[in-house]
Amino acid sequence: MLDVDSILADRDVRIVVCCGAGGVGKTTTAAALALRAAEQHGRRTVVLTIDPARRLAQALGLTELDNTPRLVKSVDAAGGGELHAMMLDMKRTFDEVVLAHTDPVKAEEIFNNPFYQAMSSTFAGTQEYMAMEKLGQLRARDTWDLIVVDTPPSRSALDFLDAPARLARFLDGRMLRLLLAPARAGGRSMFNLVTASFGVFSRAVQKVLGAQLLSDLSGFVAALDSMFGGFRERAEQTYRVLQDRETAFLLVAAPEPDAIREAAYFAGRLRQDRMPLAGLVLNRVHRTQLPQLSAARSLAAAAALDQAGEHDSTAEVLRIHAGLVDQGVREKRVAGRFTRDFPEVPVAEVPAQPADVHDIDGLRTIGAALARPLSRP
Amino acid sequence: MEDETDGCEGERDVNQVNPFWPARLHVVTGKGGVGKTTVAAALALALATGGRRTLLVEVEGRQGIAQLFEIPPLPYQERPIAAAADGGEVRALAVDPEEALLEYLDLFYRLGRAGRVLRKLGAIDFATTIAPGLRDVLLTGKVKEATTRTVDGRRIYQAVVLDAPPTGRITRFLNVTAETARLAKVGPIKTQSEGVAAFLRSPMTAIHVVTLLEEMPVQETIDAIGDLAAAGLPIGRVIVNAARPPLLTAGRITQAELRRGLAAAGLTTDREAVAGLQAEAKAYLTRQKVEQSLRAELDELGRPIVELPLLPDGVTRAGLDTLAATLLAAE
Numbered sequence: 001m002l003d004v005d006s007i008l009a010d011r012d013v014r015i016v017v018c019c020g021a022g023g024v025g026k027t028t029t030a031a032a033l034a035l036r037a038a039e040q041h042g043r044r045t046v047v048l049t050i051d052p053a054r055r056l057a058q059a060l061g062l063t064e065l066d067n068t069p070r071l072v073k074s075v076d077a078a079g080g081g082e083l084h085a086m087m088l089d090m091k092r093t094f095d096e097v098v099l100a101h102t103d104p105v106k107a108e109e110i111f112n113n114p115f116y117q118a119m120s121s122t123f124a125g126t127q128e129y130m131a132m133e134k135l136g137q138l139r140a141r142d143t144w145d146l147i148v149v150d151t152p153p154s155r156s157a158l159d160f161l162d163a164p165a166r167l168a169r170f171l172d173g174r175m176l177r178l179l180l181a182p183a184r185a186g187g188r189s190m191f192n193l194v195t196a197s198f199g200v201f202s203r204a205v206q207k208v209l210g211a212q213l214l215s216d217l218s219g220f221v222a223a224l225d226s227m228f229g230g231f232r233e234r235a236e237q238t239y240r241v242l243q244d245r246e247t248a249f250l251l252v253a254a255p256e257p258d259a260i261r262e263a264a265y266f267a268g269r270l271r272q273d274r275m276p277l278a279g280l281v282l283n284r285v286h287r288t289q290l291p292q293l294s295a296a297r298s299l300a301a302a303a304a305l306d307q308a309g310e311h312d313s314t315a316e317v318l319r320i321h322a323g324l325v326d327q328g329v330r331e332k333r334v335a336g337r338f339t340r341d342f343p344e345v346p347v348a349e350v351p352a353q354p355a356d357v358h359d360i361d362g363l364r365t366i367g368a369a370l371a372r373p374l375s376r377p
Numbered sequence: 378m379e380d381e382t383d384g385c386e387g388e389r390d391v392n393q394v395n396p397f398w399p400a401r402l403h404v405v406t407g408k409g410g411v412g413k414t415t416v417a418a419a420l421a422l423a424l425a426t427g428g429r430r431t432l433l434v435e436v437e438g439r440q441g442i443a444q445l446f447e448i449p450p451l452p453y454q455e456r457p458i459a460a461a462a463d464g465g466e467v468r469a470l471a472v473d474p475e476e477a478l479l480e481y482l483d484l485f486y487r488l489g490r491a492g493r494v495l496r497k498l499g500a501i502d503f504a505t506t507i508a509p510g511l512r513d514v515l516l517t518g519k520v521k522e523a524t525t526r527t528v529d530g531r532r533i534y535q536a537v538v539l540d541a542p543p544t545g546r547i548t549r550f551l552n553v554t555a556e557t558a559r560l561a562k563v564g565p566i567k568t569q570s571e572g573v574a575a576f577l578r579s580p581m582t583a584i585h586v587v588t589l590l591e592e593m594p595v596q597e598t599i600d601a602i603g604d605l606a607a608a609g610l611p612i613g614r615v616i617v618n619a620a621r622p623p624l625l626t627a628g629r630i631t632q633a634e635l636r637r638g639l640a641a642a643g644l645t646t647d648r649e650a651v652a653g654l655q656a657e658a659k660a661y662l663t664r665q666k667v668e669q670s671l672r673a674e675l676d677e678l679g680r681p682i683v684e685l686p687l688l689p690d691g692v693t694r695a696g697l698d699t700l701a702a703t704l705l706a707a708e
Contacts, residue, residue: 022543023410023593051545053593153409153545257691258410261444289653293644301642314638316624317658323621324657326689354663356592 002279002346004370008037008146013248015139015147015241018281020252021262022153025283027052028357028366029252029350030150031060031085035072035360036367038081043145046084048134050127050152055358060085067092069138074360084144093130094120106223115220127152136238248278251345253338255285255331260338267342279346281370282335286327286352295322295329395536397708398424400583400613402524402576403538406547406601407587408594412618414441415692416587416685417540418459418467419700425465426705429535432523433458433469436516437542442469445692453477455523462698468534470523477515481569514553514570521576544586544601551577551584552608583613588675590617590668595675602678614707615680617672619687623665630658683707 007013018030027049034047046069052062060072062085069084098116099107110116120126131152138147241247249270253263263280270277302318305311339347350369357366394401403424405417414435421433432455435442440450446458451471458469524537542550554574557566576582586601588594598615605612632655636646644650675682685703688696 021410023408054596055592256410289656290650293650297644301639301644305638305642308641311634311638311641313625313627313630314635314642317630317635317638317654318642320624320661321654321657323689330691354660355667 002281002348004033004036004279004281004348005040007248007250007278008033008043009041011145012246013146014144014246015135015149015248016278017149017151017242017247017249018252019151019249019266021259024252024254024256024259025350026153026252027150028056028363029250029281029283029370030148031056032357032363032366032370033250034085034146034148035075035083035363036371037146037148038083039076039079039364040081040367040371042079042081044082044084044143045146045148046086046138046144047148047150048086048088048131048138049150050088050131052087052150053356053358055356057087059359059363062087067096067134072360088127088131088134090127090130091120093134094126097133102223110220110223113220113223114216116223119220132238136241139241243273243275245276247276249275250278251280252283253280254283255335257334260334264338264341267338267345277345279348280338280342282347282349284352285331285335285349286324288321288324288328290321291325293321293325295325298322298325395424398536398583398613398704400581400611401532401534401536402520402582403536403613404541404547404551404582404584405538405587405616406541406544406584407616407618408545408597409543411587411589411594412692413543413587414439414445414540415697416585416616416618416700417538418442418445419685419697420585420704421467421536421538422459422461422465422697423701423704424536424538425461425467426463426701428464429461430466430468430533431461432534432537433467433540434472434520434523434537435470435540436472436474436520438471438473440471441540442471446694459694461701472516472519474512474515477519478511481515481518511557511566513550514557514566514573517551517553517573517577518569521573524581525576541584544597547584547601548604548608548610551605551610553577555608578609578611580611582611584610585613585616587616587618589619590671592667592671595671599674599678602680612680615675615678615682616704617675617682617684620684621665621668621687625658625662625665629662630655681707 007016016030016033018026018033020026030049031047031052034045037043037045047060049057049060049062052060057063061070067086067089069086072083072085075081075083095107095111098110102110128151131149135147135149138144242249251263251266253259267277267280298318299322302315302322305315305318335347338345348370350366353362353366357363398420403417403420405413405420407413407416418433421431425431433442435451442458443450446469448458451458451469453471453473453476455468455470457466459467461467520537520539523534526533541547552574553570557570584605586598588598602612602615632651635651635655635658639646639650639654683704685700688699690696
């Protein structure tokens, strides 16, 4: 069984990454873990959230997207811990990277380039990359004992690991050099074939998109080329931090087919990349309080009461019970697909909460449930 | 691309729309995890009922349709994937932005072999990733082409259902002119994007938002509908997925009442059973109350709402048919 407290208490663990499909309670889990680390284990903790529900953000005191960690009030600091929280502002983080690597005049030029605007706000992978960039920044500052990261709701879990490398490859790669090449390479370069077809490409682009676009594009590319020579290195550094023992990956899932499939995929990927996977948090698990009363027996009794035409409410309670029993069985079957493929990965189950969590008390309840999970499926 | 028009008995009325689902292109969006793909597939099955043919399209490379129907990954090619009730047929297509760009270039510029070289170099990937607006024009352009395609004056598809990007990205995805105008100020892409934009804003298109009765999906539904309306995009229905039947509508039940009922049913009335069942009922009622207030929030949007039942056995083919029938019965 996954022992969350021993991870949160371990002084050598400096980063906890929560990942999984969207809509499984990832942000809430990250916030609950961070709160527990601060209150129960006396750690100076920061939680980096990506896109929290409005009311959860309010509970954490995150009223604006200002990209700076803020101290969360109403956290019990008796044990010497603190909780800070921040929401990732993707565009601002990208702007900061640009500013850190170039002079203000050139930065302004880049900010005004339509390609930069499109890319910094919509490029598939930018959010993932910027989350990693921010994590790298927070870690480098060495102000916190523990950083808990919520990951973006990626189209597929893979993006999260691949995005930094993909973006770096893209910014640092052959295509960029090719785009800059026609001017430099001349006709007799050994890359003749390459530049020749690139000429076709650039002519096609010019025809299709117009010359203005092409000049914006090469302006953007030239600016990035001068600035992001070490982009790949930066991404690789973050990647190495993630592989280190100071990091613990927690997969978050709900007992539903898509979420479990995503979690299994991610577990395989982490194993392949030798990333430290600490366990699976299975959220929103339904458990009956009365396992001895089977669904079939319960439904039969409800039908008998209906037939007798009395005790309507009891019949409905019995139907609720039967639904819960069936749901529990179904959830166990679905979650079993993960545990069968990854028997070595410890699991913590968190019971479904009847209402959504949006205050510190609710996060405490989740944290306590994480630390004392239900039995394994 | 398609050369056959036969095989569908319902051609007699393929040019007529379903009065309750009058659009030709049904865009299905929703927060991730709400069952967008399931609902899109059910809608494609529903609109194919009665010997019609529909096309189910995905654009994000997730292969969600193939997973749902348990078939091998879909190519960039329209192919039959399911039979609908009364001899209808659902075809599916996974639009790949790179393929769409090559197809486009080939169509207008006869790029042929050069296109393949460019792809090897990663140029196509480059062009479609650096300009997300360009990628979206290509994707929506392909969807428009399939929706409006005719052979001998007859539509190939009764309707096209698009399993679209999630609510967080849908407005930007569909708002193609605004996005491309930032990048391409003149040229054929601009012309193309204007055509697509007009189509997406016409009565030919309806955007349906799928949600669960949970806080975040409902919030995103409300936000997305606001954004879509502001962008002048035509909103169709709100589709509540996995709705549970209302039980215990009379409210709470006392232990005494429960004990009498259990006794009448011949079940044990010990303390554990009574307390356990009451706690389960209480949690259900709490959840139901949350759901009711979320329903009220959705009602305030003033859009037609369809509720689809929770499928007790998960999403099976029979389950999809149940959802399709529910969608078809919606007025």
